[in-house]
Amino acid sequence: MKRFHAHIAVDDLEASIRFYSAVFGVPPTVAKPDYAKWMIEDPRINFAISNRSAKTGLDHLGFQVDSDEELNELRQKVANAEIAALDQPLSECCYARSDKYWITDPQGIAWETYHTLGAVEIYGMDMPKAAEPVAERAACCAPKPNLIKATPKRASCC
Incomplete structure (x- = not known):
């Protein structure tokens, strides 16, 4: 069964936890x-x-699944739609070890789809706190938006 995932970067972690x-x-x-x-x-x-020196607000969205089969099924849908994805098997991020992949929507919002395999003691191997200037940082352990491309934007009216 799928679980919707939302991650928000906050200024004051304790106040946000209370809220x-x-x-x-x-x-x-x-x-x-x-x-x-x-x-x-x-x-x-x-x-x-999280409070990891990133810009506050929406960090990324996603889906957490309960099995490799569900992850593969969703990954295949992305492939069938010809949406570029970045696969991260056995990733260690957000205190968890997961198989995951990332896509970026046309607005530049990172979407993570993952199957959690276990816990780890550190936040993430890919993104230690304050390792990069805020302007250079992306979602939790997500690649920078320019590393994965969604389908091209179409012209629209109105």
């Missing part, structure tokens, strides 16, 4: 000095926040 704990009615499932995550069942969502 979202009140909104969701439960404390975070995972709480670290720079990260928190709620695994909510109704609605089924994986909601994460």
